[in-house]
Amino acid sequence: MIVIDAVTKRYPDGTTAVDRLTLEIPDRSITVLVGPSGCGKTTTLRMINRMVDPSGGRILLDGHDIRERPVNALRRSMGYVIQHAGLFPHRTVIENIATVPRLLGWDRSRARARGLELMERVGLDTALAKRYPYQLSGGQQQRVGVARALAADPPVLLMDEPFSAVDPIVRKGLQDELLRIQADLGKTVVFVTHDIDEAIKLGDMVAVLREGGRLAQYAPPAELLSAPADEFVEDFLGADRGIRHLSFFGTEGLELTAEPIVAEDATTEQVRAHTIPQTPYVLVTDTEGRPRGWTHAADRAAGLPTELLPYGHAFTYGQDSLRAALDSAVLSPTGWAVAVDAEGRAIGVAAQETIAAAIRGAHATVGPRDSVRGVLA
Numbered sequence: 001m002i003v004i005d006a007v008t009k010r011y012p013d014g015t016t017a018v019d020r021l022t023l024e025i026p027d028r029s030i031t032v033l034v035g036p037s038g039c040g041k042t043t044t045l046r047m048i049n050r051m052v053d054p055s056g057g058r059i060l061l062d063g064h065d066i067r068e069r070p071v072n073a074l075r076r077s078m079g080y081v082i083q084h085a086g087l088f089p090h091r092t093v094i095e096n097i098a099t100v101p102r103l104l105g106w107d108r109s110r111a112r113a114r115g116l117e118l119m120e121r122v123g124l125d126t127a128l129a130k131r132y133p134y135q136l137s138g139g140q141q142q143r144v145g146v147a148r149a150l151a152a153d154p155p156v157l158l159m160d161e162p163f164s165a166v167d168p169i170v171r172k173g174l175q176d177e178l179l180r181i182q183a184d185l186g187k188t189v190v191f192v193t194h195d196i197d198e199a200i201k202l203g204d205m206v207a208v209l210r211e212g213g214r215l216a217q218y219a220p221p222a223e224l225l226s227a228p229a230d231e232f233v234e235d236f237l238g239a240d241r242g243i244r245h246l247s248f249f250g251t252e253g254l255e256l257t258a259e260p261i262v263a264e265d266a267t268t269e270q271v272r273a274h275t276i277p278q279t280p281y282v283l284v285t286d287t288e289g290r291p292r293g294w295t296h297a298a299d300r301a302a303g304l305p306t307e308l309l310p311y312g313h314a315f316t317y318g319q320d321s322l323r324a325a326l327d328s329a330v331l332s333p334t335g336w337a338v339a340v341d342a343e344g345r346a347i348g349v350a351a352q353e354t355i356a357a358a359i360r361g362a363h364a365t366v367g368p369r370d371s372v373r374g375v376l377a
């Protein structure tokens with residue numbers, strides 16, 4: 001565990017970057033430091049690997065003051081990833097990744113094998129091993145940065161806005177990759193971002209800092225969304241905090257009806273039998289049971305020509321969150337969400353009112369499930 005104990009950082013010009021910050025950063029989980037520009041996130045991170053010395057307080061790693069350890073040994077136990085990756089421009093991808101193993105005295109072939117293994121782990125084609133950083137996209141460079149930080153298998157990973165300089169789609173890919181890697185490796189990750197959505201998606205714990213380097217709230221993301229400590233945190237979370245909170249409620253238990261679902265080759269009698277009073281539409285599926293679209297039930301039952309209305313997007317029952325289900329209903333031309341199983345087969349539909357009732361029930365009974373990571377659709 002990393003303990004930040006009443007740490008203050010005052011720069012020589014008098015700026016108080018961090019003010020009596022106390023945080024317990026649990027092992028094998030992702031702790032995110034988030035807050036507006038200049039609130040002391042980077043300074044805090046750099047105090048953990050001693051790139052910046054605190055003016056007051058102390059930082060403990062596994063119970064020992066980090067000042068007791070030789071700084072080089074400390075830094076090698078902490079992978080460090082920064083914005084724009086900070087790769088060595090005159091070294092190839094594989095040489096960049098192998099930097100720390102080589103410093104640790106590994107021979108060339110062992111360091112190279114480790115480098116190739118890490119390229120695969122971070123989702124990089126090993127054919128890129130001999131390229132130079134300028135021959136890579138921004139997202140690929142960040143992956144190399146993550147691989148390099150992991151090369152000597154450090155227990156701690158410090159990440160300073162690592163995904164901020166790439167476009168939203170690449171960024172989502174990098175975030176998903178980090179979660180996958182973390183599920184495998186279980187590092188103690190301290191992650192800095194100014195993006196609250198990124199914090200909520202990645203963090204097991206989220207520390208919201210306010211200007212002057214003071215802690216506004218330290219909580220799991222679901223708790224942050226359900227109970228912001230004050231107006232500053234509430235503003236920082238944004239106006240759609242209620243909707244985002246739904247990411248933490250699962251869809252298992254959501255009441256579905258399979259009645260208004262018919263196969264595309266259904267007879268008029270079958271369509272009539274599957275028509276329900278709550279909606280004038282039935283959902284048409286292909287021969288495999290995958291949704292194709294909504295159609296007007298009475299017209300279809302009367303044998304009239306009908307068109308298929310797009311169903312928007314389906315949600316995977318039991319896997320996606322209530323947020324995804326609500327989104328599916330809101331985007332559906334009929335106001336009904338389509339639930340599919342893991343194979344993409346339609347298993348039922350749910351009206352907006354049913355989903356709203358499930359949301360009320362979830363808030364009233366179980367409360368936010370901290371163990372469920374946000375499924376930010």
Ligand SMILES: Nc1ncnc2c1ncn2[C@@H]1O[C@H](COP(=O)(O)OP(=O)(O)OP(=O)(O)O)[C@@H](O)[C@H]1O
Pocket residue numbers: 011012013015016017035036037038039040041042043044194
């Ligand atoms: N070397 C320095 N000398 C003086 N002031 C500094 C120094 N480094 C940072 N600061 C100041 O300390 C405060 C915190 O900076 P820091 O970089 O830690 O914030 P941050 O939250 O990471 O910001 P950003 O999101 O913009 O990167 C800011 O007011 C900054 O101007």
